[in-house]
Amino acid sequence: MSTLRIRRFPEQLAAIPAHTPDELCNWLYAQRGVTDPAEVAPGLSALAPLTTLHGLDSAVTRLIAALQADQQILVVGDYDADGATGSALAVRGLRDLGARRVSFLVPSRFSNGYGLSPALVDAAHAQGADLILTVDNGISSHAAIARANELGIAVVITDHHLAGDALPTADAIVNPNQPACHFPSKHLAGVGVVFYLLAALRGRLRELGWFSAARPEPNLADRLDLVALGTVADVVSLDRNNRILVEQGLRRIRAGRACAGVLALLEVAGREPTRATATDFGFFVAPRLNAAGRLTEMSLGVECLLTDDPIQARAMAQQLDALNRERKAIEGEMKEAAEAALVALMLDGAALPPGVCLFGADWHQGVLGIVAARLREHYHRPTITFADAGDGRLRGSGRSIEGLHLRDALDWVNRQYPDLIEYFGGHAMAAGLTLHAGMFERFRAAFIDAVRIQLGEVPPTPELRSDGALPAALLTLETAAALRVAGPWGKDFPEPRFDDVFQIIEARGVGDEQQHLKLKVSATGGTVIEAIGFNLGAQLEQAHGAVRLVYRLDVNHYRGRQTLQLLVDYLTAPN
Template sequence: MHYNVIRRPNVDDSHLPATLPFLLKQLYARRGVTVRDCNSSLASLLRPDTMKGQQQAATLICDAIESNKAIIIVGDFDADGATSTSICLLALKMMGAKRVSYLIPNRFDYGYGLSPEIVEIAAQQGAELLITVDNGISSITGVAAANQLDIPVVVTDHHLAGDTLPEAAAIVNPNQPDCPFASKAIAGVGVAFYLMSSIRAELKRRNWFESQHIIEPNLAILLDIVALGTVADVVPLDSNNRIIVEAGLRRVRSGRCRVGITALLEIAKRNPQRVVASDFGFAVGPRLNAAGRLDEMSLGVELLLCEDINKARTMAAELDGLNQERREIEAGMQHEALAKLKQLNINDDNLPQGLVVYQQDWHQGVIGILASRIKDKYHRPVIAFAQAENGEIKGSARSIKGVHMRDLLEKINTLSPDLIIKFGGHAMAAGLSIKAEAISKFEQLYHQVIAETVTPELLTGELFSDGELAANQLEIETAEMIRYAGPWGQEFEEPCFDGRFTIIQQRLVGEKHLKLVLETECGSKLIDAIAFNIDLKAWPNLQAKKVDVVYSLEINEFRGNQSLQLMVKQISAV
């Protein structure tokens, strides 16, 4: 799909420190950065006590620690769930909890969240307190089942709450009603980290560490894990999340991170000393997620808990293999999905407002990525379904900016209360289950609700550019400055630029990537560029002499040498 390129206008940046380079001041000002946002110290984090339910949850968990009760953490099977589970286990053990373990539901056997079946397993394992991480806000029946067994539940989650909340002993979720915590974009791992901080404060108030001869732990040593989960869950990087992510990245760059993260970076061929948020998002996160998509997420948790680098490398290699298998499965599913859309005469010129794809034999663990790929290709909200158990099919939804996916599912549920068996999620991603025979009715209502709520403007793909760089700005120094001026990510987009260039060389590499040598308009400089997953019907184009390119700056490292490279987002022959 060809995107409209919109240049961000120049804005007043006089409120930002004069010591910042002019280009960086503009990049920050266009993204709404304030003077306070320029302070990335941990002291600038939002206070834990502003998160509703925090003290109540901390009190319950501290009581359980003091009473030596069996605590079981119930996680989710994605990277956010794995990192949330890991930091809770590590933190609680550092704080003196002796009986703490975890359960992560296998997505194929139990599905998402604290279900009654998972409660039963936890009860068989002797649970006396359950803590959900990255799930639980929609686990009405699961919490009820725990209550019947007299097992209190502390829910920690970040997903949007429905009309009914579970009857948990405590709920910590900034997206529950009446929670004043300012960062509604915090990931599940961030919520869990904040709770661990409150538990430490409560235990300190009780003189627990002194009485048990425990050194009060520095929970900042867990921030590399918190940063990984935050980036991998693709939550908006508001100022609070940026502080968390930057603190975690600093730990990695200084060689003070978990050996599991080091092993994942190594196998992804990323330099830990130069790590940035995108390395977590595109290299480490997918490999961690692969465990939950194709196998058991416990492998990912055990890697993050691991203390031995050699064992960590073995587990990282296993995750890398699973990720390669996932990519092969995904490629096949994507080919099948695009073929189905082609049969329906759906292409760039004939697009409905939303897309639904379903095939009985698709892999449940990969439909989320499939939906994301199709969403990126067509710039439409997409739901991909695969067969589940008991005549049900499970859907994974991905949305575009301005189309709130969970709210959309809520409207469908209001129109037909018995259609969706269960659903949950947030603005950009959601999950749901329906009966297989209900797919036609669901698709009909899906298109109806989209037509009623989505304006055509939202369906026009847009690329935002920070304008044109002068030839003397196309240098490694500029790329280096931007690289470490982030962290960049969701809703705090990495700077993107546009310009017209002359093609000096063009060739295919790796079957579907276009390698270019470009010359600036004034003819003063030659620059390497690469466009991944190019449209092979359009490129290489030996007739094209000049091109308009939208790009970001990257530093290419090869055999110890560094050079500037343009990462092409869009290319058009002039």
């Protein structure tokens, strides 16, 4: 594991100026740029207005025509959790609003690739679709939309990815990141875009007198559980708008107002819906939902979120849980093989290059991104892992570190060596690409050069943010409970993390392969606290005497009893 620099924010802080859990929460909010606690996650009325999202009027007009003519609407989503929740929201929402003929189609990661393609449009035509509504994709699907135009199929795009120089010739495009859109939250997830579209559609239908006793007006806020899950799962920035959507969704889940699929996924993950948090979504629910798209087809995930039958939802959630366990096993094997290759490289006398690029002939395409992320975390190097796509091509998935824009690095390679990359796309921290099979070694050399240009020969020491040393009086179960429901925490609004010196009382490895570190530690004043460091089992030998822990507070529920627990993110020497 790479050495980390613990950096406190603010760095000059001597002690956290708080004496109660409420004071602590308010201080933490202020450190994240929110000085008024009421602004952390205000009500739905504080959401950015519909009128600022460019393209909504055209999209609503086309959807109303489809509803009035009883046309067949086909929702085409992506095969990740944002796409699955967005697809389920689109289908449920349109049905709530009175659409009678709505279905969905999710492309296969293995046979179709990402997004709307001409082949998918042909499949939609074969199903009799009159209108395609994309979710979390479509902004770069020029060829597919040209094909839809040829076949007379209308296309409404909802997406949130960056637009290219030219936009597709769709009937309507709703995307906060397209030119001329002044929507203030550029970080809206795909499922969030769908929620705005449905809200605008409901408003126009209300004006038209569409609703009646036989067709009552729905409360779309009842679908915010899906919006919250997809927003957290896609790891978009939790700006003010997204915090509202996530917090409002979590409140409904805690109150028991969630769809059967979300409740079932929480249950199989061992999380209590009445205490659901954004962390539960990010680390427990999203991986299970994503497992379908990684190993088989995301249709299973969408169906789980669409059913209203708790028994069916639980059965499908259990299938997703089994797929996630299979994914973990595949990931472990691939990571072990990748690490062996890197160790061999260093044993041969070569220093680890500034960028890592690895290929496994038998690696699974659906797990490449996760393995790249694990290697990135362990070695602190931008990492791309490749697998054989079985069609004469290699498919790669990359993850980056702070300071290196991965898509820009791939763009540099593509401009310098136009024959290397067949396709690439992504953003600063993650990207995907396709190579012809014989181009791997040339690409690896070019990628290392691209990384070297941005980062130099050795990437900078990674930093682990800490909010400082928590006062002993606040190292309590009450504080942990308050922080759990505060927030919501996530990207760019990070969960509070503290650091301090503790005395190790007891340390042991736990888990199937002793990969986790179970501790008992003594805080200032002699209080003994349980702690666990997930995936820190390799540091067992260091876990003795005085150590500095970087940790988060957690409430451990066991046999009806609640106790304070530290979630250890990093363990190092006390100085």
